[in-house]
Amino acid sequence: MSLHEQLALVLAPYRGEKGATIPALQAVQKALGYLPEEAISETAKSLCLSENEIYGVATFYAHFRFEKEGEHMVRICSGTACHVRGSPRIVETLEEKLGIHSGETTKDHKFSLERIACFGSCALAPVMVVDKTIYGRMTTTKARQILDEYQDTK
Ligand code: FES
Structure with a gap:
């Protein structure tokens, strides 16, 4: 099934529903794992909205992704307990290590x-x-080592 056909299928229940931007984008992201450019334009067409309106909503909410997920998803908790015990330094270390x-x-x-x-x-x-x-x-050292293991073996 082509991307175009897949989008048509996923967006069918939302056709013409201007207020359904978030559920429509959630459905697309669930189906594709992310929101490629074509998903934004097809969602706009289906909902009779502009691409800018769709893009505005999609960029406002952090849970929408515009690129395909990597082979491994690395998540660092930034809740209070993790924050006070050093999670910001772990994020910085991994950002530096991965170059992203x-x-x-x-x-x-x-x-x-x-x-x-x-x-x-x-x-x-x-x-x-x-x-x-x-x-x-x-710790920053352990986090680096774990990523090295995933890089080499998994
Ligand atoms: S798991 Fe609760 S703050 Fe990180």
């Missing part, structure tokens, strides 16, 4: 980096999650 900012994906599509809100493992703060594996009591 939080919210971006490396050029080789190996890693995406994101900050997340507290997900209830505060006793393990600061916490890093790679794909579905939780790593607790993180």
Whole structure:
């Protein structure tokens, strides 16, 4: 199925619904994993809105992505417990190591980096999650080593 056909299918329930920008974008992102340019233009056409209006909404909410996720999703908790125990330094270290900012994906599509809100493992703060594996009591050194392992073997 082409991207165009896939978008037509996903957007069909929202056709002409000007107030449905967020659910329509959520449905597209769920189907494709991100919002490519064609998704913005097709959503605009379906909802009878301008691309700027769609883009404005999509950029306002941090959970919409404009590039494909990397092979490994690295998430650093920035909830209070993790923050006070050093998560900002871990984010900085990984941004430097990967050469990207939080919210971006490396050029080789190996890693995406994101900050997340507290997900209830505060006793393990600061916490890093790679794909579905939780790593607790993180340090900058440990975080670098873990990423090296994913780079080499997984
Ligand atoms: S603050 Fe990080 S898991 Fe709760």
